[in-house]
Amino acid sequence: MKRSHSFLLFLIIVLIAPIAAHAQLWSGVISPNRAIDWTQAGLPGYALPDSAWTQCGSTIAAYSGTANAINNALSACGTNQYVSLGAGTFTLSTCIQFPTNTVGHLVLRGQGSTSTQLNFTALSCQGFIVATSSDSSFAEQGGSPHWVQVTSGYSKGSTRLILSSKSTVVVGSILVLNQCDTGFTGGGLSAACNGTANDNGGYFHCQAPWSATNVGCAVATEGGVNSWRNGSSEMEGVAVTAINAGGCGATCVTLSKPIEQPDWGSDTQAVIIQPLPQVGVENLALDGAALANGVGIYFFNTYHSWVSGVRISNVAARSVHLFGDWGDLVKDSYFFGNPTGYGDNTGIRAVGGANNLIQNNICHQTHLCYLGADAQPEQGDVFAYNFSTNQTNGSTANAIGSAQLHGAGANFQLYEGNAMFSTQEDGDHGAELSQTKFRNFIWGWTSCANGQCGAGNTASTGIDQSAIRIFYGSRYGNIVGNVLGTSGRSLNYKTFGTFDNGSIYILGAGQNVGGFNEPADPLVSTTTLLWGNYDTVTSAVRWCGNSSDTGWSTTCSSTAEVATGAPTYPNSVPTLGDTGAGQGALPNSFYLASRPAWFGSLPWPGIGPDVSSGNIGQCAGTPDTAGKYNGVAATNSSQCAGSALNTAWGSHVNANPAMACYFSLGGLPDGTGNILAFDPRTCYGLATPSTLSSAPQAPTDLVVVVN
Numbered sequence: 166m167k168r169s170h171s172f173l174l175f176l177i178i179v180l181i182a183p184i185a186a187h188a189q190l191w192s193g194v195i196s197p198n199r200a201i202d203w204t205q206a207g208l209p210g211y212a213l214p215d216s217a218w219t220q221c222g223s224t225i226a227a228y229s230g231t232a233n234a235i236n237n238a239l240s241a242c243g244t245n246q247y248v249s250l251g252a253g254t255f256t257l258s259t260c261i262q263f264p265t266n267t268v269g270h271l272v273l274r275g276q277g278s279t280s281t282q283l284n285f286t287a288l289s290c291q292g293f294i295v296a297t298s299s300d301s302s303f304a305e306q307g308g309s310p311h312w313v314q315v316t317s318g319y320s321k322g323s324t325r326l327i328l329s330s331k332s333t334v335v336v337g338s339i340l341v342l343n344q345c346d347t348g349f350t351g352g353g354l355s356a357a358c359n360g361t362a363n364d365n366g367g368y369f370h371c372q373a374p375w376s377a378t379n380v381g382c383a384v385a386t387e388g389g390v391n392s393w394r395n396g397s398s399e400m401e402g403v404a405v406t407a408i409n410a411g412g413c414g415a416t417c418v419t420l421s422k423p424i425e426q427p428d429w430g431s432d433t434q435a436v437i438i439q440p441l442p443q444v445g446v447e448n449l450a451l452d453g454a455a456l457a458n459g460v461g462i463y464f465f466n467t468y469h470s471w472v473s474g475v476r477i478s479n480v481a482a483r484s485v486h487l488f489g490d491w492g493d494l495v496k497d498s499y500f501f502g503n504p505t506g507y508g509d510n511t512g513i514r515a516v517g518g519a520n521n522l523i524q525n526n527i528c529h530q531t532h533l534c535y536l537g538a539d540a541q542p543e544q545g546d547v548f549a550y551n552f553s554t555n556q557t558n559g560s561t562a563n564a565i566g567s568a569q570l571h572g573a574g575a576n577f578q579l580y581e582g583n584a585m586f587s588t589q590e591d592g593d594h595g596a597e598l599s600q601t602k603f604r605n606f607i608w609g610w611t612s613c614a615n616g617q618c619g620a621g622n623t624a625s626t627g628i629d630q631s632a633i634r635i636f637y638g639s640r641y642g643n644i645v646g647n648v649l650g651t652s653g654r655s656l657n658y659k660t661f662g663t664f665d666n667g668s669i670y671i672l673g674a675g676q677n678v679g680g681f682n683e684p685a686d687p688l689v690s691t692t693t694l695l696w697g698n699y700d701t702v703t704s705a706v707r708w709c710g711n712s713s714d715t716g717w718s719t720t721c722s723s724t725a726e727v728a729t730g731a732p733t734y735p736n737s738v739p740t741l742g743d744t745g746a747g748q749g750a751l752p753n754s755f756y757l758a759s760r761p762a763w764f765g766s767l768p769w770p771g772i773g774p775d776v777s778s779g780n781i782g783q784c785a786g787t788p789d790t791a792g793k794y795n796g797v798a799a800t801n802s803s804q805c806a807g808s809a810l811n812t813a814w815g816s817h818v819n820a821n822p823a824m825a826c827y828f829s830l831g832g833l834p835d836g837t838g839n840i841l842a843f844d845p846r847t848c849y850g851l852a853t854p855s856t857l858s859s860a861p862q863a864p865t866d867l868v869v870v871v872n
Contacts, residue, residue, distance in 0.1 A: 191601075191755045193741040194696065195643050198321065198734040199599050201425040201577045203756035206547040207494040207522025208469050211761075214443060215272050221246040227253025227281075232261045239271060240264050247272035250449060252280040260290035265299045267337075269442040269470070275449025278476040278499070279844045286455045292463030292486060293451055298441035300466060303489050303517060311436055312355040315342065318417075319429035326403075326424075326435075328416040329354075333437050334405055339468065339491050340418070340435040341519075342401045342426075346370040346573075349396040351432040358396030366688065367733035368428065369638050372398040372573035372595035375676075375683045382638040383573070383595045384676050384683070394434075398573035398595055400542040401426050402491050402519035404440075404468065421492075422520070425545055425577060427734070440468035440491060447473045454479035460486045464493060473497055476843045483514045484531065490518040495526060497763070499843035502531030511536045512553075516572070519544040525763055527823045527843065528553040528567070530617075530836060534585065535568040540594045542574025547756055552823035553585040555836025557617045565589065566634065567607075570597045580605055581755055582772060584798075584824045589634045592676055592683070596638025603755050604773045605647045606781070606818045607632040609669065610654035612797050612835045614789045630654070630666040632700075635693075637675050637686040641734055642693045644670075646742065646751050646773040648817045650701035654788060654796060658702045661685040669700045692733075695726035697742040697751060697774045699817050706774040706815075708746065710738035715745035742774070750775055763822055763849045771819035781820060783813035784834060794834040800825070804834050822849060 191200050208214065221242035225234060227250075238248045239262075250273070261283075263271060273294065275281030285293045302311050314329035319342070328334065345351050345358035347370045352359050362373035362381045371382040373396070404421035413419075446462055453459045461477040461484040464470055471494040477484040478501040485495055500512035512528040514536045515521050523546065528534035534553035537543040553567035567585035570578065573595025580588060584606045590597045609632030611618070632649040635642065649655075649669050656667040662685075663674040673689030675682070699706045708714040709721035717723060728736045742751040753760075753770045760769045770776065784805035786795035793806050800820055802810040820828065826848035830841040 190752050190758070193749070194645055194739045194751065195601065195694065196734060196736045198427040199641055199643060199694070199736060200601060200755075201545055202423065203545070203547050203579045204758070205422040205492075206520045206545065206579075206756065207492060207524070208471060211494070211522070211524070213445065213447075213471055213473060215245070215247060215445060218245045218247050218272065220249050222248065224249040224251045226251045227255050229256040231259040232257045233259070235261050235273070239273065242271055244268060244270040246270075247274045250275045250281050252276045254282045254284060256284045256286060257293075258287045260285070260288070260292065261294045262290060263296035263441075263444055265297055267298055267300060267439045267441055269444050269467075271443075272445040272447060273449075274447045277448050277844055277846065278450045278474055279842055281449040283449060283451045284455065285451070285453055285459070288456055288459045290463070291465070292460035293453060293480075294446055294462045296441060296444045296464050296467055296470065298439060298466035300439035302436065302438050303466070313340075313435050313437060314354055315429075315433040315435055319424055319433045321424050321427040323424045324420050324422075325413060326418050326420065327414065328418065328435070331408065331416050334408070334418060335439070336405055336407060337439070337442065338405045339438040339440050340403050340405060341438060342403070342429065342433055342435050343394065343397050344399055344430060344432040344434065345394070345397050346372060346399065351434075354434060355394065357394050360396065364638070367692075367731070368598065368641060369596055370399045370573065370598070371638055372396075378684070382592060382683075384593045398542055399426065399576070400519070400574045401544050404491065438466055438489070440466045441470070442468045443470060445471040445473065446475060447471075448475070450476040450478070451480070452478045453481065456481065458482055462486070464488070464490050466490070467493055469493065471495070474845045475499075477501070478840050481510060483511045483536075485513045487513070487515040487521055488517055490515065490521055493518070493521045494524070496522070496524045497526070497845040497849065499527045499529065499841065500531050500534075501529045501840040514539060515543050515546055516541040517543065519546070521546045523548045524550055525823050526551045527827050528556075529827070529832070529841065530555045532556055533565055533567070533569055537568075537570045537578060538572035538575030538594075538597065540572045542572065543570075543578075544574065545577045547579045547581065548583065549579070549756065550582040550821045550823060551585065552821060552827055553583070554827070554832070555611075555617055556586045557611055570600070570639075573597070577601075579603065579755055582770070582821055583607075584772075584818075584821055586611055587632055587634065590636060590639040591634075592636030592638060592674075596636075596640070598639065599641045599643075600639070601643040601645070601755065602633070602647055603643075603645050604770055606772050606798075606814070607647060607649050608651045608798060609633075609649060610651040610667075610796070612788060612794065614791050614793055614795070615835060615837045617835065617837055631668040631671050633669070634671040635673065635689050637673060637683055637689070640686075640688050640692040641728070641731065643736070644693060644695050644698060646697045648699045648772055648814050651796060652701045652783060652813055655701050658700065659690070669702055692728050692731040694728050694736045696739050699774055699815050701814065704815070708743040710743075713746055714738075715743050744775070765822065765850050767822055767825060768819045771821055772817065774817060776817045776819065779814065779816045779818040781814060781818040782810040785809040785811050797834040799834045800828050804828065
């Protein structure tokens with residue numbers, strides 16, 4: 166019977182495999198070494214696996230006191246079960262803690278984000294709701310049994326690795342690959358890397374502080390990062406699905422997905438982690454207004470876990486913190502922040518993990534919406550179809566950006582379909598590589614009309630008023646099919662200065678901090694692919710590959726913006742997008758194979774150069790006029806406080822579902838105002854938050870058992 170069951174699982178995998186064995190969705194646009202298979206991000210099928218799970222115990226009625234009753238209920242559950250919280254307000258003086266183990270398959274579920282309210286009056290854990298693996302290993306640790314040498318199989322696209330020993334690796338383990346940065350060499354298993362961070366003039370893995378010309382990359386006063394082995398920031402996480410499959414060897418492991426990074430070598434090592442699989446928090450609201458600090462939901466070393474249908478408000482530090490998480494999903498949620506409290510107040514922070522999916526969320530006054538690789542690596546996340554508004558720190562007018570990468574080893578992130586203020590790849594803790602931005606609406610300017618920038622501040626006195634800002638060393642990016650800037654406020658097309666307010670692109674900015682004069686990096690511009698973007702400075706879509714492209718001599722001034730001459734991983738002139746020159750259309754998505762259900766009747770794709778009937782316009786009038794929303798994006802004139810709604814952004818922008826939801830709940834165009842009564846069932850028109858999926862659920866956690 167055991168053999169029959171194992172053979173059945175094997176057949177299922179064989180049947181599923183051809184589905185994934187197709188040309189990448191970005192084929193014809195991005196060259197293979199500059200992108201990854203983003204369909205691997207998040208949960209398989211993007212659907213929650215718990216629709217048929219059973220309730221554990223009775224529904225817990227609302228009460229005031231410690232969280233012991235909830236924690237005891239969670240501890241009493243078996244696998245594939247959920248604890249139900251009733252309607253009403255819970256006032257809790259301690260944190261909710263999932264059982265600390267590597268079993269998982271457990272959910273905490275409320276009755277809805279407008280029905281079940283959790284108010285926390287004390288912070289007793291890393292967060293108000295906490296799920297952590299009993300294996301506390303993490304990438305910075307060295308020595309047996311946490312590390313193992315990878316001897317072969319690390320080429321891009323490989324689905325098997327050969328290890329020097331099996332050590333503590335079991336089916337379900339996460340292997341976190343790393344190797345020494347550019348200019349460094351390995352000193353043996355788990356030992357520090359030795360060398361100097363010399364810029365190779367190309368694909369530059371770097372976390373070392375800037376010290377002299379062509380040495381280092383990070384802001385010296387912040388000290389770079391000291392994660393992994395010292396001198397090692399490159400990373401990638403893979404799950405082990407089988408050992409010795411087909412007799413490949415006792416130390417041969419089969420991986421959950423192909424190797425993504427294109428430049429692993431003989432120095433490749435791996436940290437071994439036993440994660441907590443499939444835990445979830447669903448359908449409730451959480452508030453931390455009683456405290457001056459705190460994290461809303463904290464996941465550590467989780468795998469294929471999720472946060473869905475939640476509303477988190479007034480949490481001073483981070484609404485959701487993913488630390489060392491692998492293939493997790495945060496979706497259909499609303500985060501209302503406290504931007505004048507914690508400096509980097511964030512909707513979702515993801516560090517030390519890989520392939521997480523942050524999809525269809527609203528960030529309202531959170532300062533940052535997504536913060537990746539905050540002084541630690543983070544690989545291959547997808548940040549998609551989110552809406553982010555009012556990203557200012559009210560005390561300083563410092564608008565850092567809706568989506569920011571803040572550390573070395575943040576490679577191959579995809580930003581798709583978002584409506585947001587700006588993105589930033591900073592140089593504080595090192596260089597980020599191969600970022601892709603596709604079909605986003607990034608307006609690059611923040612109104613200061615209604616107090617969101619602090620007393621006496623205006624957009625001209627604040628900083629970071631740009632759409633896309635990329636610092637020294639963050640090269641080989643792909644910026645495709647976006648709509649960028651704000652008419653009348655975005656004044657420059659492409660600049661190099663760190664704080665060049667009013668620019669569409671700041672590409673390759675250096676920094677002058679603490680007396681260290683890091684120069685601008687021209688390789689950021691020459692290695693980055695720009696293709697099919699509309700910007701409000703040019704007021705046109707730019708297909709700037711070669712003389713056969715539309716607008717080559719007029720729009721492009723006969724100047725190429727495709728990285729055909731990049732020294733390490735060049736990109737050919739794309740063969741898709743420029744339909745005026747006879748090419749096929751751009752793909753609808755780089756990670757979704759078909760229209761997602763949660764789009765409802767909204768156009769899909771809703772943003773891009775091939776969209777001509779967008780519903781987003783610009784409130785008319787002089788910007789920064791108190792009591793008005795002049796210059797800001799809106800969907801109809803009734804939102805403009807008496808001003809007209811002008812056609813804008815070339816009619817290339819429709820509201821994505823999160824933006825449409827925000828306005829339907831009475832959200833103001835500039836992001837000011839109070840918390841909204843968010844419920845995804847109302848916004849997205851589907852039965853329950855747990856059914857908000859974009860594809861049929863695929864089988865999860867399948868393994869091949871080899872006898």
